[in-house]
Amino acid sequence: MRILVVEDEKRISDFVERGLTGAGYQVDVAENGKTAIEKMHSVDYDLLILDLMLPDMDGLEVLEKSRNRKVSPPVLILSARGDVDDRVKGLELGADDYLVKPFAFVELLARVRALLRRGQPLAEKLVIGDLTLDALRRKVSRAGDPIELAPKEFAILEFLMRNRGKPLSRTMIVEHVWDMEYDGLTNIVDVYIRHLRSKIDDKYPEKLIQTVRGIGYMLDSGESRQGEAAGGDA
Ligand code: CA
Secondary structure, eight states: OEEEEEOSOHHHHHHHHHHHHHTTOEEEEESSHHHHHHHHHHOOOSEEEEESBOSSSBHHHHHHHHHTSSSOOOEEEEEETTOHHHHHHHHHTTOOEEEEESOBHHHHHHHHHHHHHHHSOOOOEEEETTEEEETTTTEEEETTEEEOOOHHHHHHHHHHHHTTTOOEEHHHHHHHHSBTTOOSOTHHHHHHHHHHHHHHTTTSSSOOEEEETTTEEEEOOGGGOTTSOSOOOO
16 A cells, blocks of 8 residues: 655654554655656555645645546545635545644544545454454454453554564654644653553463563564563563
């Protein structure tokens, strides 16, 4: 799945690119309308994420051009808070969905998945050891026991599972799950990890969530960690 992100504000395009890449998508970024149109001519994208305020043209023009192509990908518009007229215009011009800045990455990811799902169904079941997460039905179970998670706990667990075996920093987790402009303490991640552990790890002999000292957290199962010293996290 290849996604074109058309956004001139580097902070936002970096945030979106990092998140979508982490979720397993291929991502290209265009920082103005001209580059976006050129890229659409050379690559068939599965989705367009489009900012409306571009330095060289109105994002709506890019939308119109994308609609003139033989195969036109779904379009998700990003725009600043409160531009109701733009929202209406965008949807009239055939945008498929609309997200107001600032947004949490999980919110964007949910929209992206929904739009891509119209094209083709994704395998959305993640399994690590005896832990299973069904991203479509939003269900989690361990060793066959259903586990109830709050939305943010679910989002953190899904992020850890999609990045199996990779240490994720608290900042990465905060950026992924909370608002992109969230500037509270990253300690909140520790609180949520504690909740998650009490639900998915405490009762079971194998602990899947590991503390990576000096970095953050990682989720993995022993089947891929043979030979490493057991235990060690507190
Ligand atoms: Ca902009």
